Amino acid sequence: MPRPKSDFEQLHPxxxxxxxxxxxxxxxxxxxxxxxxxxxxxxxAELEAGTEDILLxxxxxxxxxxxxxLVVAEPTAEDEPGYYGLKTDEER
Structure with missing residues (x-):
C-alpha cells in the first residue's frame, strides 16, 4: 500500500x-x-542472504x-553468475 510522503522523516535524491x-x-x-x-x-563483503537479495x-x-x-562475459562455471564490465572505446 502506498504511503504518504509525510510518513517519512527524510527524503533523499x-x-x-x-x-x-x-x-x-x-x-x-x-x-x-x-x-x-x-x-x-x-x-x-559478506552479507546475509536477505540483505543480498535487497541489494540485487x-x-x-x-x-x-x-x-x-557495459560488456558481458560468460560465467566461469554453470552454477556461477556472468560478469559485467565497463565498455571501453575499443569495444564500442
Missing amino acids: CDFYTPEELLDADRMYTVYEIARLLQELDPD DWAIPWVMNNAED
Missing part, C-alpha cells in the same frame, strides 16, 4: 553512480559485486539501465 564512476575499466564484476559497490561496500533489487535495474555502457 534517487542518484545512482554512472558505470564510469562505479567500475574499474580493467575489471569484470558479478551482479552481486555491483550490488555491493552501489552501496559503497567492498565487492567481497537495486543492482539488476542498474545493470539493465546502463547496458549500453
Whole structure:
C-alpha cells in the first residue's frame, strides 16, 4: 500500500553512480559485486542472504539501465553468475 510522503522523516535524491564512476575499466564484476559497490561496500563483503537479495533489487535495474555502457562475459562455471564490465572505446 502506498504511503504518504509525510510518513517519512527524510527524503533523499534517487542518484545512482554512472558505470564510469562505479567500475574499474580493467575489471569484470558479478551482479552481486555491483550490488555491493552501489552501496559503497567492498565487492567481497559478506552479507546475509536477505540483505543480498535487497541489494540485487537495486543492482539488476542498474545493470539493465546502463547496458549500453557495459560488456558481458560468460560465467566461469554453470552454477556461477556472468560478469559485467565497463565498455571501453575499443569495444564500442
